[in-house]
Amino acid sequence: MSLSDLPPLRDSLSEHGLLARKSFGQHFLLDLNITRKIARLAELGPDDHVLEIGPGPGGLTRALLETGARVTAIEKDPRFIPLLEELAAAAEGRLTLELQDALEADEAKMTGGEPAHVVSNLPYNVGTPLLIKWLTTPSFLPRSLTLMFQKEVAERIVAGPGDEAYGRLAVLAQATCEARLVMELPARAFTPPPKVDSAVVRLVPHATQLTPALLKSLQTVTAAAFGQRRKMLRASLKGLGGAELCERVGILPEARAETIDLKGFVALAGALRP
Numbered sequence: 001m002s003l004s005d006l007p008p009l010r011d012s013l014s015e016h017g018l019l020a021r022k023s024f025g026q027h028f029l030l031d032l033n034i035t036r037k038i039a040r041l042a043e044l045g046p047d048d049h050v051l052e053i054g055p056g057p058g059g060l061t062r063a064l065l066e067t068g069a070r071v072t073a074i075e076k077d078p079r080f081i082p083l084l085e086e087l088a089a090a091a092e093g094r095l096t097l098e099l100q101d102a103l104e105a106d107e108a109k110m111t112g113g114e115p116a117h118v119v120s121n122l123p124y125n126v127g128t129p130l131l132i133k134w135l136t137t138p139s140f141l142p143r144s145l146t147l148m149f150q151k152e153v154a155e156r157i158v159a160g161p162g163d164e165a166y167g168r169l170a171v172l173a174q175a176t177c178e179a180r181l182v183m184e185l186p187a188r189a190f191t192p193p194p195k196v197d198s199a200v201v202r203l204v205p206h207a208t209q210l211t212p213a214l215l216k217s218l219q220t221v222t223a224a225a226f227g228q229r230r231k232m233l234r235a236s237l238k239g240l241g242g243a244e245l246c247e248r249v250g251i252l253p254e255a256r257a258e259t260i261d262l263k264g265f266v267a268l269a270g271a272l273r274p
Helices: 009-016 032-041 059-066 078-090 127-135 151-158 168-176 212-227 242-248 262-271
Strands: 049-053 070-075 095-099 117-121 144-150 177-185 198-205
Touching: 009 078, 032 059, 032 117, 032 144, 032 177, 032 198, 049 059, 059 070, 059 078, 059 117, 070 078, 078 095, 127 144, 127 151, 127 168, 144 151, 144 177, 151 168, 151 177, 151 198, 168 177, 168 198, 168 212, 168 262, 212 262, 242 262
Parallel strands: 049 070, 049 117, 070 095, 117 144
Antiparallel strands: 144 198, 177 198
16 A cells, blocks of 8 residues: 555544543544645655654655654654554555653654654644754754744744744753744634634754853743743843843843843853853
């Protein structure tokens, strides 16, 4: 059986008696026209290596395989393994399945150290922690990330200074990647429909990355600044140097976190003293 011979996803789910589990944040994307569009947005080619998190019934996985890419799929829910094994058989060796929690996975080991793309319809309950993990793990730098989140989270990733959604996630994402919102999906596109709309964000890592030490300091500064975002920086950063830290890099101590751009936060991180 080839990929084109596989039955419709709804039929496969019915045959295996599978339903989405709320505890896993599962919402299935069964429209292959949509999953193929996501695969196109990921700009994949034959023999590219792709890491997919939470494939579920394999709707996006099918679309990724159709590009000719090799896919490593990490699935936490063992109920889907038999269905995904049928897909693996049709993929003629281009689909590898890993049964484990993606938050605990060693992506660098899974990809053999070779450059890889990450493309996923992320489970809502782990989307943000996974993104922060990928952005702040020096041993694993993807070639690109094309990820679906709740629309609210997607907007937080691409927000700029002064935007209501601007915060720590935007700073960390944009410090390491060029981030763009490339697609929006209504809740009705999923089975079962979630309570919110979704959006796809594409992130391409910058050619030059922050050093691990500077990235760690950036995490520290943004956690403090946005943890008390209503306060002036002289108060929210008090434990890190407060007004003196701000003045060291030419930032007004009376400013608030949501007004500071990426360059400003990187300067604050660089000025931190051990």
